[in-house]
Amino acid sequence: MVLAAAVQTEAKVGDIDYNLEDCERLVNRAAGDGASWVVLPEFFATGVGFLPELAENAPPADGEPTKLLARLAQSHGIHVGGSVIVRDSDGETRNAFFLYGPGGDLVGRHDKDLPTMWESALYTGGTDPGRFEAGEHSVGVAMCWELMRSQTVARLGGQVDLVVGGSGWWSLPANWPLLTRLEPGNQVRATRAPATFARHVGAPVIHAAHAGTVECRFLGTPFTYRGHFEGGAQIVDKTGRVLARRSREQGEGIAMAQVELGRTTETYASDRFWLQQRGTIAAAAWSYQNLVGRRFYDRAQAARRKEINA
Numbered sequence: 001m002v003l004a005a006a007v008q009t010e011a012k013v014g015d016i017d018y019n020l021e022d023c024e025r026l027v028n029r030a031a032g033d034g035a036s037w038v039v040l041p042e043f044f045a046t047g048v049g050f051l052p053e054l055a056e057n058a059p060p061a062d063g064e065p066t067k068l069l070a071r072l073a074q075s076h077g078i079h080v081g082g083s084v085i086v087r088d089s090d091g092e093t094r095n096a097f098f099l100y101g102p103g104g105d106l107v108g109r110h111d112k113d114l115p116t117m118w119e120s121a122l123y124t125g126g127t128d129p130g131r132f133e134a135g136e137h138s139v140g141v142a143m144c145w146e147l148m149r150s151q152t153v154a155r156l157g158g159q160v161d162l163v164v165g166g167s168g169w170w171s172l173p174a175n176w177p178l179l180t181r182l183e184p185g186n187q188v189r190a191t192r193a194p195a196t197f198a199r200h201v202g203a204p205v206i207h208a209a210h211a212g213t214v215e216c217r218f219l220g221t222p223f224t225y226r227g228h229f230e231g232g233a234q235i236v237d238k239t240g241r242v243l244a245r246r247s248r249e250q251g252e253g254i255a256m257a258q259v260e261l262g263r264t265t266e267t268y269a270s271d272r273f274w275l276q277q278r279g280t281i282a283a284a285a286w287s288y289q290n291l292v293g294r295r296f297y298d299r300a301q302a303a304r305r306k307e308i309n310a
Helices: 016-032 064-076 117-121 142-146 150-156 183-201 278-310
Strands: 002-009 037-039 079-087 093-100 106-111 132-133 138-143 162-167 205-209 211-215 224-228 233-236 242-246 253-259
Touching: 002 016, 002 233, 002 242, 016 037, 016 253, 037 162, 079 162, 079 242, 093 117, 093 138, 093 162, 106 132, 106 138, 117 224, 117 242, 117 278, 132 224, 132 278, 142 162, 142 183, 150 183, 162 183, 183 205, 183 233, 233 253, 242 253
Parallel strands: 002 037, 002 205, 037 079, 138 162, 162 205
Antiparallel strands: 002 253, 079 093, 093 106, 132 138, 205 233, 211 224, 233 242
């Protein structure tokens, strides 16, 4: 058994200094309460929205966000992880989850495989298996909609004793009245995702989350998006039983529980792409924004290379 902590933040999107200070305070609190595994959300250093500057200003893999993870892990003698957009030595930006061990050493890194919607404009996907050894246990990583897809179960199912990760799952636009009626279903899917995934993958999940608000352009349209992150930081056992959860309405804080590490038989859903049913509008928006986002990313990368070579 380990005492696990899933951190829920209310990030200021794009404000790295504020967000790192906030995360440090919350990790210190969790460690002070005895947690030996602490997980920060996806994009813990920045939050996320369609803001090109998140990619333009991305730190290197050994930048301040990962230095903070290493320092906190070493100072408390615990495992600490979270994801951040980084610019790698090949010039590409990626959404990378870093896990550091009690000595402050890097245990492993996983690059999210498929950027989701406007994320496609900010970074490119990865191809690694997202599995690594942490002492006597095998650990897998799954972030946000990686928790929603059968292919993630295929790469982790029956092979890991713990899944760590987090989400930057946003709401449907609150300023678009025609879509507000669909938001309750979106929130349910976000809240259920870690437990549904745990049942399929056969391992406990430590899932961190964002719970603040966000406003940005809506990729591929002339409209403004105003909404919120869905929250739902939680600790789930390998059967999918939720041991601790923090709702969006509870805001910033920590979900903490004792959880037994270990694996059981996975139930790989090979007959479908999504582990939860997606609505027609959501599926169409996912496909459209992924296409538009990849084109945006490619143009931005080409412009950056041209500027560097000028």
